[in-house]
Amino acid sequence: MQYWLMKSEPGEFSIDTLRDMPNQTEHWDGVRNYQARNMMRDEMKVGDQAFFYHSNCKVPGIVGVMEVVRTGYPDHTAFDPESNHFDPKSDPDKPRWMMVDVKYLRHTHRVISLTELKEHEELAGMQLLKKGNRLSDMPVTQQQWFYILGLEGS
DNA sequence: GCCAACGTTGGC
């Protein structure tokens, strides 16, 4: 079992939106970065867990926990000219972009902000905290995962 | 294969 962190802008798709979906499940579309795609395509497995991270907002940080319920498959929004994730170069016969399905597990008891994460020496190795990091999904080590859950309190 | 131009991400 592996752990992940996945970013979304809450104005686009938030943890609340995921919770309110039918089956509390939704596909994680719109990833348009090869490294991030490769992880979804090759490495994310059913049963893996992921932090839901709100980016590009007032208080960026971890807001919830979710579970991967379907492994990588073609991101159909790339074929849809109406979608703002449309990519004219992605051919349905040879899809360029992949997505996984995720299911809502819970909100964290509070937002664990980026600022707070940065304060912990133990998390200094996190990819999220590396300078210039722009990956929209990334692995979290088991150690980091449980350390962060420990910060959450109750 | 190099690299300048450009677009995007995302914190602040």
Added chain:
DNA sequence: GCCAACGTTGGC
């Protein structure tokens, strides 16, 4: 809204 960091594109 600004801008640093980074990825992609395309001319050469």
